[in-house]
Amino acid sequence: MTPEEVTFTNAFNLNRPTLALFSKCSTKDELHVVRDAFFLGMASKMCPTEYGALREAMITDPVSFTSIASSINTPQGLEAAVTAARAADGWEALLGALHNVSSAVNSDLDAIWSTLEKGRLEWLGALNSAHPLKVILQDALKKDGKSTERDEMESKMIYLYALSLSIPALEKELAAWIQVVKMEEKANPLKGYSPDLWDPRKEEWRPLDLGVQEAAERGGASFSDAWEAA
Secondary structure (H helix, E strand, O other): OOHHHHHHHHHHHHOHHHHHHHHHOOOHHHHHHHHHHHHHHHHHHHOHHHHHHHHHHHHHOHHHHHHHHHHOOOOOHHHHHHHHHHHOOOHHHHHHHHHHHHHHOOOOHHHHHHHHHHHHHHHHHHHHHHHHHHHHHHHHHHHOOOOOHHHHHHHHHHHHHHHHOOOHHHHHHHHHHHHHOOOOOOOOOOOOOOOOOOOOOOOOHHHHHHHHHHHHHHOOOOHHHHHHOO
16 A cells, blocks of 8 residues: 555544444434544644634634534533534545545545445435334233243344335345235235244245345445344
8 A cells, every 4th residue: 555545544444433423323413423422533643734724713703612612521521522624624625635535546435434324324214214013012021921932033023124115225135025924014014914924934035135235235234233222
């Protein structure tokens, strides 16, 4: 690698923890706070001139300084710093410089972020859509004092199916499974449900299962965490 590529790679690795915060976001606005915090972190290493000018503008502005200072070591700290940076003179110049530097080493930060954001928003959409059915399934398990591991497995299969409804890339796998279990209504897997047909050993199940697991990973999560979450 060239010295510039080494510097960029080192800066990227240093800022991976910030980038990983995308998995904690529940809205697009929260995602954009993480994105811009990542850009700030990268610029602090790659664009010292522009970053220094921006930092000075933030510190010398009374409103920004007060907001940042009062939010240190609080959950609002990151958002306060990003909000101040966006409002400060030099924000656009910093972004321009950072993108020029990344382009020079054949890296597209916007594309990298876009992949993360798309994966997270898709997974959040799936979680929201499938949540009402998950509540029904889990309540049924709790009320049934004799529920077994098989009962829980079957409930998880139904929940996984519900998640897949919101993942466009699984359209073919979804259609195949609907046919296998002779589902009466695509959006209502409980209608006409037959436990004997919902057999995870059937070859059509594995592609759907793996597809949802991969969608969860793209969203910075896991299926098991989704099932256990409130």
